Amino acid sequence: MHSALTASDGREIKLFAWLPEQEIRHVMVLSHGMAEHIQRYTGFALACNAAGIAVYGANHRGHGDDASVLGHYADDNGWQKVISDLDLIVDDVAARHDVPLVLFGHSMGSFIAQQYAILNGSKLSGLVLSGSNYQNPIMYKLAILVSQIEKMRIGARSPSRFLDFVSFGAFNSKFKPTRTASDWLSRDPVQVDKYINDDYCGFPCSPQFWLDFMSGLISISQKSEIAKIPNQLPISIFSGDKDPVGLQGKGVLALAQHITTNGCENVHFKLYPDGRHEMLNESNASEVFKDVTDWVTAKVS
Template identity: 45%
Template sequence: MDGTTVYGYLISPEEGKELKGIVQLAHGMAETAERYERFARSLAAEGYLVYAHDHRGHGKTAGDLENVGYLADKEGFEWLVRDMHNLTDIIREEHPALPLFLLGHSMGSFAAQRYAMEHGKELTGLILSGSNGNQGIMLKAGNIIAAREVKKLGRKARSEKMNQLLFGSFNKRFHPSRTEFDWLSRDDEEVDKYIRDPYCGAVFTSGFYHDFINGLMVIEKKSNRRKVPKDLPILILSGDRDPVGKFGKGVRNLYEIYKNTGVKDITLKLYPEARHELLNEINREEVTNDIITWVKQHTV
């Protein structure tokens, strides 16, 4: 709608297989939708269509590496959520009757939280991976620093300060560390694949951080929390060693938030010793099977 071309993916079940439903994926920050191909093929084998796209400022949607980490000239996080709903519109044009699940990981999980506030009635179920609940005063402090970075550097400049503020402490619990991304997974090969991918792990722009934190502050408003449909089934998944979810504390908070706002069907599963990227963890088959089982249970 603002002229940004968003690059999408579709993985389908084998021809002739009965279609049971659809899973729309929203990937995390500083990565791409292609990293979910293994998981998507597992869903397709069970009869589910999987739609995904590279968010603006990411992967093929960003195009050149120099564009990675910048979402829009204003309202970048809200535009990211609008892009997700635009994909939903495309999905519904092609498959108006199939059950539709939205799975968001990390940044994508926060976008999915925001999506559910505005478009939750369009979903059969919501799955949040690597997420977090309310962060309160930390967000307000981060917002002030991000605004200063925008004023000092400009929106398109990469902010080492914000990158350090958000991610600098994530590896502290994993010493002696092998890489600066050990917090992602216990699977060294998956961590190395992430590091080798030029579209992963970039330092993002000051404009991104400012827009993202503003988006998180919008999500935390009680009036917006109450917009999530009470009959929307929600599955929250996290490793209890995931720093994004405050090692279980943050996702427990998120579970309680939804419960207290009246959501009737909500499930929280914490995986012992697992880190941030559950679908790239050493127990990924367990996680994949848990998601498929939950989706099947809610496919109507």
């Protein structure tokens, strides 16, 4: 089921809901990854429902069948608009359910979730980060320079196959011999093929999208910013130890250490052996579902 919210600039946000039949004990808001869409999370949401967790989520700007321009947040202030959309969703969901609210972010959505927790952490009872990373912001500053040049070459809104290749082109190299260009996502060939055959997955994003996204990553990488996350907020960070986004676990561990050393006292961390980028779509997805729901049930109050 879904309902609609209206963003501050008039954009309609189609909010999807997966509701349990039994008593609702927790509620979760999903923040999905880059070049995918919210309906890919149905299996995970149903597993959450079985644990008494209601789940809500919407497509980020530039994503899904309701995108005005696929792969493009906005012509200006895209990062801020995405965060504002998420705040609208959190407030709406919190008004519907008087139970602890958990924000779950995957990949790009995990960075959006970190920014949200920095700005609005007091509204959350828990934070889950999947397929995330932390590295020196100088990498993002270089990416901004390249994106600015590409924007001059093709325009702000045009999909950039060059930036797509620069960002993701090397990800498959660790998994040779490869069957597809998306083998880095999961060991499960059925899930990889679903992604490849989905018109709303795997598209290249615009130079302006990359400028917005990289600026957001620079922001959340600052120690002074991450220190604004409430110290007592329960945080769970997990990834596959072969995920190239998380630098084969090194970037994920760096993220956990970064968050912990800057004040957060309740951080759970797990790497899944041989897991790739999308642990919710991995060959051991049922184990991951149970780990997440068990953590929410036990740690979020």
